[in-house]
Amino acid sequence: MHDELLDHLxxxxxxxxxxxxxxxxxxxAYFDETTQDFVRRRHRELQxxxxxxxxxxxxxxxxxxxxxxxxPELTLRQLRRMVYG
Numbered sequence: 001m002h003d004e005l006l007d008h009l010x011x012x013x014x015x016x017x018x019x020x021x022x023x024x025x026x027x028x029a030y031f032d033e034t035t036q037d038f039v040r041r042r043h044r045e046l047q048x049x050x051x052x053x054x055x056x057x058x059x060x061x062x063x064x065x066x067x068x069x070x071x072p073e074l075t076l077r078q079l080r081r082m083v084y085g
Contacts, residue, residue: 039079
């Protein structure tokens, strides 16, 4: 699985094949996160930094545009419903 990518990483970095495999698996797992899980995780992180919901939801809205596979544009109401139900 992903042999060409692993070959490239081991040639172009000091990573061993096992380390490269772990990096690839971590990246794939990161981008496998659902939109709803991403929104909830980012909300918790930003809330932990002391931001208020107005700032949090604006930042999440902006962050979503840069996901590997961007979800459809969500309204602030839809984002709030993902967090609070």
